Amino acid sequence: MNMHVFPHFLRCLVAGASVWACTAYGQPAGTSFPAEHIALGxxxxxxxxxxxxxxxxxAPGGEVFDLRTFxxxxxxxxxxSVSxxxxxxxxxxSLLSQEEIGFLFAYVVAGERP
Ligand code: HEC
Incomplete structure (x- = not known):
């Protein structure tokens, strides 16, 4: 790991993300979406x-997946799964473009989580 990445890696761990997420993305997963993508989603x-x-x-519960846990x-x-x-x-x-599914992903993982 080089010295440029290292401080960020530590901040990422302090922020509570998993080691895997910190090394894979350099920042906590799910926090890097532009606000307009979340709004479109x-x-x-x-x-x-x-x-x-x-x-x-x-979700009303039952068989439907609780998307807040995705x-x-x-x-x-x-x-x-969505496609x-x-x-x-x-x-x-056939109803949503890949770009639109990307906006939905932004909303699902970042839109309603504190
Ligand atoms: C007709 C009802 C219905 C609609 C409309 C619907 N879903 Fe679902 N969705 C379900 C059900 C039922 C499941 C649980 C599937 C299973 O049995 O695992 C699910 C599961 C999921 C999952 C979890 C898949 C996985 O890999 O486990 C995601 C993500 C998801 N839906 C996203 C969406 C998105 C985004 C939309 C809108 C574009 C949408 N759903 C619209 C019924 C629906």
Whole structure:
């Protein structure tokens, strides 16, 4: 590890992120999204996802995944599940662009977490 990265790595650990997230990204996962991406994601969420996952991701419970617990370091899983669907969730790839799914990811992992 070089001396430029090292102080950031320590700050990252102090901030409570896992060692893996700190080394992989150089900053805590899920904190690096532009505010406008989160806002666009929130709008897409309200239009497409809220009916099942609940307002502001407060899921009604049962079979529907609680999106507030989705791991911020699993972007490819998010894109895969949303694009292709998963069990009772329909696929979204013909309705949403990859860019829009990226905005949704920003909202899900950074939009409603303190
Ligand atoms: C018709 C209801 C419905 C809608 C609409 C819906 N979902 Fe889901 N979603 C589900 C259900 C049910 C699951 C749980 C799937 C399972 O059995 O694991 C799920 C699971 C997920 C998961 C977790 C997948 C995983 O890898 O475990 C993500 C992420 C997700 N939904 C995102 C979205 C997003 C983003 C939208 C809007 C574009 C959306 N969902 C719209 C029903 C829905």
């Amino acid at each position: 929130a709008k897409l969420y309200a239009d497409n996802c809220e009916s099942c996952h609940g307002p502001r991701m407060k 791991p911020a370091d699993q972007r490819s899983r998010f894109v895969e 292709n669907g998963k069990r009772n969730m329909p696929p979204w790839r």
